[in-house]
Structures are given as C-alpha cells and as structure tokens.
Amino acid sequence: MTHFVLVAGTWLGAWAWDEVADGLRAAGDEAHPLTLTGLAEKRGIPAGQHTHVQDIVAEVERLDLRDVVLVGHSYAGVPVGQAAELIGDRLRGVVYVDANIPVDGESFLDGWPSEQVRKSIDEHDGFWPPLDADEYAGQGLTDEQIARFATDGTPHPGATLTEPAVLSGSLGDLPSTYVKCLLDGEEPPPSVAELLRGERWELVNLDTGHWPMFSRPAELARILHESGTAR
Template sequence: MTHFVLVAGTWLGAWAWDEVAAELRSAGHDVHPLTLSGLAEKQGVPAGQQTHVRDIVEDVERLDLRDVVLVGHSYAGVPVGQAAERIGDRLTRVVFVDAMVPVDGESALSGWPSDEVREAIGASGFWPPQTAEDYVGQGLTDEQISRIVSGSTPHPGDTATEAAVLAGDLGELPVTYIKCLLDGDEPWGAAAELLKSDRWELVNMDTGHWPMFSQPRELARILHESATRP
C-alpha cells in the first residue's frame, strides 16, 4: 500500500486536500493530509522553515510509514524536498505540485521577485492571505475561490525567508513535477534545471495553481500513477 503525505502551500491546511484524499482512498491508498505548524488549526504555533520540515518528518516517523509518496504544493515543496532527504528508505517518490523546490542555503523566496512579499510580511511576521481577486484566471469557480479565501490563514513569515538545508542532490530523488499551465508554462526556479535529471518527470495540468480545488479528480489520478513509477 502506498502512503501519501499531502502538504498544501501558503495559507492552507490539511483541509485543502479533502477531495483529492477521498479519490486516493477510493483507489486503495492510505492518505495523510498534513497541516503545517502555524496554519489552519495549528495557528499560534511558532514556526520557521525547519519547523515545517520537522512537521513532515515527524509525521512519517510517528506513523511508521513506509512506501511514502511525499506531495508538496507551492511553498510546501521547500520543506517537502528537505524532508524527502531525511526520511531515507521510507521514501518512494516526491511529487511537487506547481511547487517551489528547495535550494541549499536559499529561502523559499529566492529566485523570484519577492520585495512585495517581504514588505507584506513586515513587522507582523506573517504573510497575509490573498483576496478573491487574486484567484481569478486560475480555473476556479466562484464557489471554489470562496472556499479557499474563507479557509486561508496568515502564513508564518519566517518559513518563507529562512534558508533551506540540503545534504545531497535533489536530482537523485525520484520526482514527479506537476506544472499547472494557467500559472505559467515553465516550472519555477531550480525545478527547471532539476528536470534535466533522468529521475525527474514533468507532467502538465491544464489548470491553475490550486488543482486540488479546480481539478481534484485529475490531480488524484496523476498522484495514483506516480506511485507506480520505478
């Protein structure tokens, strides 16, 4: 049995995976959506980027999961990529869903214009959630947008600005990278170079940056297929 650990990106918690998790469970998989510290029902828990890495590793180890597929969406690709190194032979595959990938010594904001984000985090220490207008053009219905906006919580700023810590080469890990084409044609940052590795595969989805809402069944299908990759 494959054990999926699903980690959503900025502002979101485990709830964001409800529809995808249901599809995967109906296909016979064990599924563990994870809320990172400081978000959703874990608001108020202090968190930096390494806190989020530990959240993932400790969840896998506490549940004694094997044959693990780690799934990281958007920002969560950064802690998921680091956690993938640390769970060793428990790992079967990593799936990055339109995600940032970690670069040793660099923050999640490295490699893209981030002045606005840093200014938004400011003295509060939190990255404020987006408004409904920010989700227009991403293949989402009004109802889906309303669900995302109402469920979003401020994101701990340190998790975006602290540096990643990697011991090895992510190109050596078995990876599926899902690119959501309404959010741009090319993978973000370091992912473009890593996709040259023979161990990385690229899968495109004709939807926006939040496919767990816009196309949950199709995303679940791709995740299911990724679990059978060598």
C-alpha cells in the same frame, strides 16, 4: 500500498486535500493530509521553515509509514524536498505540485521578485495574509472556492518563507514528479527544468491553475496514484 503525505502551500491546511485524499483512497492508496505548524487548526503556534521540515518527518515517523510519496504544493515543495532527504528508505518518491523546490542556502522568497511579500509580512506582524479574492482570478477556481480561501485560509508564518533551506545532497537523486499547472505559466522554474533533464525526474502538465486540489481534484489524484505505482 503507497502512503501519500499531502502538504499544501501557503495559507492552507490539511482541509485543502479533502477531495484528492478521497480519490487516492478510492484507488487503494493511503492518504495522510498534513497541516503544518502555524496554519489552520495549528494557527498561532510559532514556526520557521525547519519547523515545517520536522512536521513532515515527524508525521512519517509517528505513523511508521513505508512506501511514502511526499507531495508538496507551492511553498510546501521547499520543506517537502528537505524532508525527503531525511526519511531514508521510507521514501518511494516525491511529487511537486506547481511548487518551489529547496535550494541549499536559499529561502522560498529568494530568486524571484518578492519585495511586496516581504513588505506585507512586515506590515502584518510577521505573517503573510491570504491574497485578495481578485488575485485568484484566471486559475480555474469557482467563486465558492475562492471564497473559501477567505474563510478557511490563515495567515502564513513569515519566518518559514525567509529561512534558508538545508540540503545535504542533490534533489536529482530522488525519484520525483513535477506537476506543472499551465494556467500559472507554461514552463517550470529554471531550477526545476535543470533537474528534469536527469533520469529520476519526470514532468506532467496539468491544464489548470495553481490550486489543482480544488480545480481538478480527480485528475490530480490520478496523477498522484500513477506516480506512486510507477516507482
């Protein structure tokens, strides 16, 4: 049995995975959606990026999970990739869902034009607030789903976005699947494209937007299930 630890990106908690988790369980897998420190029901607790890495490792160890597939969406790919190194032989694989990946010595905000994000964090007491509703347009979301970002999304701790990642080895050594959501751009980031040339990484395209756990939950659950059975 594959155990999926599901970690959503900025502003989201475990609640974002409800439909995907149901699909995985229906397929015979175990699903463990995880809320990172400082978000959703853990809002208000100070957190840096390494706090989030430890959140993931601690959840795997607390539940004594084996045959683990770590799933990181968007920002969460950064702590998930680091945690994957730390759980040893518990790991079956990693799935990055339209995600950033960790680069040793670099933060989530490094490597792309992030001045506006940094400014927003400074203006909101160290937190990055959820986007305005119109900024979710063109991503395959319904009006109701977009509204839920406003009601259930929480400001994201800025330190998690600015602390550098720490890797001891190469992500290319870990069996990994990258899910590229095509409405958010047709090509993976250059750092991902390089890893996809290796033997242990595979690319899966999904014709939807950046938040497929809302826009295409059944299809995403199928992709995750297949990634687990293929390892």
